Amino acid sequence: MINKVSQQDIKRYNWYFWRFFIGCFAFFVIMILLIAFQVFGPLPSFRELENPKSDQASEIMSSDKQVIGKYYIKNRTSVTYKQISPNIINALIATEDTRFYQHSGIDFQRTFSIVLYNLVGKKQGGSTITQQLALNLFSERSRNPFKRVIQKLQEWITAVKIERNYTKEEILTLYLNTVDFGAYNTYGISSAARTYFNSTPDKLTPDQAALLIGMINGPGIYSPINHPENAKNRRNFVLRRMDEEGFLSAGQAEEYKAKPLGLTFSPIDHNDGIATYFRAVLKKEIQKILVDKSIFKPDGTTPYDLDRDGLKIYTTIDATMQQYAEEAQKEYMRKLQAQFNAHWKGISLWKSIPTFKSLLDKGMHRSDRYIALKSQGASDEEIREDFNKPAKMNLFTWRGDIDTLMKPIDSIVYCKMMLRNALMSMDPTTGYIKAWVGGTNFEHFKYDQVKMGTRQVGSTAKPFTYAVAIDDGISPCQQVANEPITITGYGADWSPRSSPSETVPGVITLRTALARSQNWVTAYVMNEVKPQPVADLIKKMGITSNVPPYPSICLGTFDASVFDMTGAYSAFANEGVWTEPTYLLRIEDKNGNVLYNNTPRVVQAMNAQTAYVMTYMLKGVIDEGTGWRLRGTYGLKNPIGGKTGTTNDNSDGWFIGITPQLVTGIWTGCEDRDIHFRSTRLGEGANTALPIFAGYMKRVYANQALGIKKNVDFVPPKSGLSITLDCGAYSQQQKGTNEVEKKLDF
Template sequence: MSTQTKSTQTKKKVSKPFSVKKMLILLWGLFLAGIIGIFILFWATSKGWIWEMPDVQALENPDIYVSSEIYSSDGVLLDRFETEKRIPITYADLPEHFVNALLAREDIRFKSHSGIDARSTMRAITSGGESGGASTITQQLAKQLFTVNRSQNKIQRGLQKLKEWVVAVELEKRYTKEEILTMYLNKFDFVYNANGVELASKVYFNTTTKDLTLEESAMLVAMLKNPVLYNPIRFPDKAKKERNVVINQMVKYNFLTKEEAEAAKAKPIKIDKQEINTISESYSAYYKHELRREIQSYLKELEKETGKKYNLYKDGLKIYVTLDSRMQKIAEEAVAKHLSSIQKTFFAEHKNNSKAPFYGLSEDKRQRIFERSMRNTDTYRHLKNIGKSDEEILAEFNRKRDSVKIFTWDGVKYQKNMSLMDSIKYHKHILQAGMMSMDPRDGTIKAWVGGINWDYFKYDHVKQARRQVGSTFKPFVYVTALNQLNYTPCNTISNDVFQIGNWKPRNANRKYGGSQDLRTAMAFSTNVVTARLIAQTGVEPVIQIAKELGVESNIPKDYTIALGSADLTVYEMVGAMSTFANGGIYIKPELVVKIEDKTGRVIKDYKPVTREVVNEYVAYSMIDLMKGVTDRGTGKWVRTKYGINSEVASKTGTTNDNSDGWFIGITPNLITGVWVGNEDRFAHFASTARGQGAATALPIWAYYMQGVYKNGKAFGVTTEDKFIKPDDIDEKWDCSSLTGFHTYGSMGGTFDYDYTNAVEYQDPIQSANSNASSETEDIDFNQ
């Protein structure tokens, strides 16, 4: 045996075995090191050193509760600015069987742990996740609020889980168990736009959370595991099986007896699917669109001035608007009542029209309009983004489908055997409307109906859309004449044929000769009289006074503006005309009363923008002229057909081919403007009797005012209200010396039509020295 071998054996003999004591010390050391390591890791995570953590403010104001709220002038919560559409509920709204199902399925020890269930966590770790997950309801809420995107990397996922633990513990410190459970259900996305349990109850069962049955509650709880895989609409068999698992869990934890469970499991899943648009307010979206734009602009200015930054969707602002919820509802109902009626007439008129819904277009131009609309759709943009050619996209739009959703006044309908292009053609038939009502005394807007349904037609016809205004522009010409030339309603103007350059406007009844006083000319919307007035005043003074009256849109420098060829908004027209009822003082229409931050501090207060445009005599003279429209002229249906006998000054308006119908109605304490037309100007009624402003827009105003007057004292608007008349105005008018020969008796009834130069989608204004004419059919208003 070698010396080296002996040495090795000797060493083996003298080595001592590893003692049990050392083993225990090592194990305890490792355990304590692990505990300390976890504590340090947990602490470092809470400080945001390992992973960005939400700050205390975010934890105390989770997104679900920090949406900005919109309150009407009568104290009603109208809507919210929120990142997601949802209707939050309180714990009191939850049925007991829903809470029991949730605890049995998701977190039976929810009421006893502090955000982390140690027993479930150890079970999940030792089984490698095979025996189920360990996330508590609080952890799931933390994940929903602050760790939405689940990482596929195991290390990253581990850190996310650690973050969830930290956030869960912090949430438990700040909220009660009931608040946490309610937040979780309010936040959960049940798909199909069902954000939160209240919308889920509506979308899937057409009910409310508090009215959910045991079976419905179990179904929604089952969806919490996977709202797509266990969706009762997409996968009813899997959904029912998972629902029954939830019911079995309720038996396991003694929330149900076996008999109750078997009875519940035997029941089928009855789905009553509701579209999300049946829940949202389609009308309110129009004023909300404008309100958001105004507030965002103001908040940017505030940030520049003070450095304070506000988020409209996350800072819990309270926005108090001028709208009256009751008047808004009356306005919406007035629009729906009239448009739903004349829409049937419009469809009937175009039933046998091969170019429907257009007149005077080539087939090529008609198809180009449809294809332009196609390119404005989300479907087109999606197909374009994935590389489809225009030919492929057009073929896809022309493909017949089993079911296509369309708008009707009877509610959403699904049309069989219809293509997307057919849907575009169908919706081109739909009549649109814009309506705004305001108090001329302080500029507060009381009602705003920008369209008929935001889900289908996302274009506001109050402040966004500019349409030809027709004869509603004539008051701008008249007020310029009164203000500049010192005319009164008694002045007479020749009604003979008139021409300036190559522009030769014509009267609707083709009757000329003699003279008319301004009252008669305004009442019957006589075109040659208005044309002579603008020739006397000049075009630029008319434009200037329109600008002073609040018109910001471009008005071309052309004589034809006198008859309404300019494109203006309902918002501008209502604001301008309100000046006449306000003694000549223009006041800018306003939607916002004030804005408060979440602490109640006012960050914006309403300060009216005002300016004097004309004196009180000129203002009342315009009221006097426009009262004639209502009492004996083109707006007399206000009296004869709708029975409104209060003081009303008004103006009707219609543009070439009946593309636009207008009515502006002024009462001492309320002014309301209405526009009606189609999305495309080529789509219109063929007959002026059907398409003029008195037939399309005036009835909406009348229905609205009938509703307002029924509860007028509450709105500060009654049939006894009178316009303020200056004491000595009769002397200033001195009509006895100014009233000349006029031909009221030969006017041939009442009529209203406008002669503008609308040509397709081009600028309707042409030079007075061009060959443009302003002619329409000779239609009697009374037919």
């Protein structure tokens, strides 16, 4: 009887089991069908599978083929399979999916043996590499358990589709280009190699590969920066798996386990790296180009996203020269700021600068703190009270950022008293910009002073007036009495001033007048050639700001940018041809298709003879004039021309230097013109700007690989010269001419 009952029970339980199993299987099949018919949400289309969306950083390439920066939401740069070390592939397969090459997206054997694997110590996740890729590319992991089950089934279907559309190599490449590696939005194996080891994926050693692959399942808890012990244990686990799967010998695995992490942590941040100001200006320029030129994706309607679409941006910037420019700025501006601070020490800003209160009010109203408080409904009285309460501040210094306790209003004073500086260096023959330093520290002072800012140009404008005179056939050897002059006929009479200590007495040549930056002789030349031709030439030489045709423009009373002024001087060094300063060459999509090619404008601003004579006059500034420090103090003996510039009250200091291969413009001053050096000795361009040019050029000349040669001089025009540059010969000619005229008069 007992045996009979037991047999019936067994049959009944078997029936329940099979009914449950069949029901579960039917439910599973129905769910798969419902998901396949997209009842629970859309699945990736064929087009999406062919072109998966994976936010990819756009890269900025220098002329010497270095990545000098990126634009991104997620710091991801894709690489090809051939650019990935086998160590990475082996570590990934050994740890994440040992049967990767056997399954077709779903590994059912793996799925049903997960528990067994974990029991024997071979820890395996539930998803294949292809399933993980499906999750990375087309969805985000849900926290809801029911939704996660649905999502898991969706991943299965997508994984199978991926396997049908891609080879195993392509799947591995896609996966490694999309995974998250934690710090500073680092996505993809290329960015991870750069961030953690300052290397590339093809050069990663087994222990380095094991560390990075070990981070995939937990970039937070296995972070080698925040949790180095966890990271090391995880790395060693991956090395053990590589040993077990035959990718490493036991001896090799033990050797790599004994090594330290060996990090070279170099995170990429928008505020870090070289050419930060340039990259910010470039980004706005590219976004404008994409809109203005109606550049869309292949579908013809979707605009490109610079932060997500992995564009390649090729620029003219030379990474080495950029580094030299930034080093030269940092080296000298640290010293100049010390001079400035000592110069103002113990002197009341409120008494010495009448507009100081107004400047502080403007600074306060422009600050993020004021804007935030105002948006919260605070009154002006409450805001002013807040600005007078000490708060934690992070301040820029030339010795590094410091955290301190300071009243916000005092921090504005501190920033107002910080000198700013900008530099641009370009090849005058091609117009290619080689270095761009838009300010002293992008994180703290984001306003670009190369292209975005304009300042009064001072005496750097004088060569434009002399160029018109030379073009009219006047020799630089012509002598003029250096005496006061008043120019009439252009509204109010204009009489320029000349500092007694800097005035060269007597009769001097035009070359000497430019070399010594003499105001009266320059005004005399302006009166001879008239303002309109000078204004016309300035515009032809690329100055985009307003230049009214008044006599005072000969002394630089108009504003211009470092970008425009450097470009203008390039025409002197390039046989009179102005080539538009160029920093963007072309834009490519992530597949290498050219989206935009830049063609710079070219203008014959003056004839070749005039340009050559002007280089002769500008060399006089260095040989015997206001730029003599390049020879005497800094030891640069090669052919160099240039011009210093100092504006009223020493608010702006300029130096623009020219060589046959490089033209470099530099400006120095405070944010507000009312704050400046109180003496010309300290505030003149020869002291505030010229030394940075010297530091930059000495570095450039020392690196012969850059091809900027010391022994190259400006080339005379092929047609010869009709203007005499030898002042001794010119005097004899004038003497002979005068004698002939006397005889004719007789």
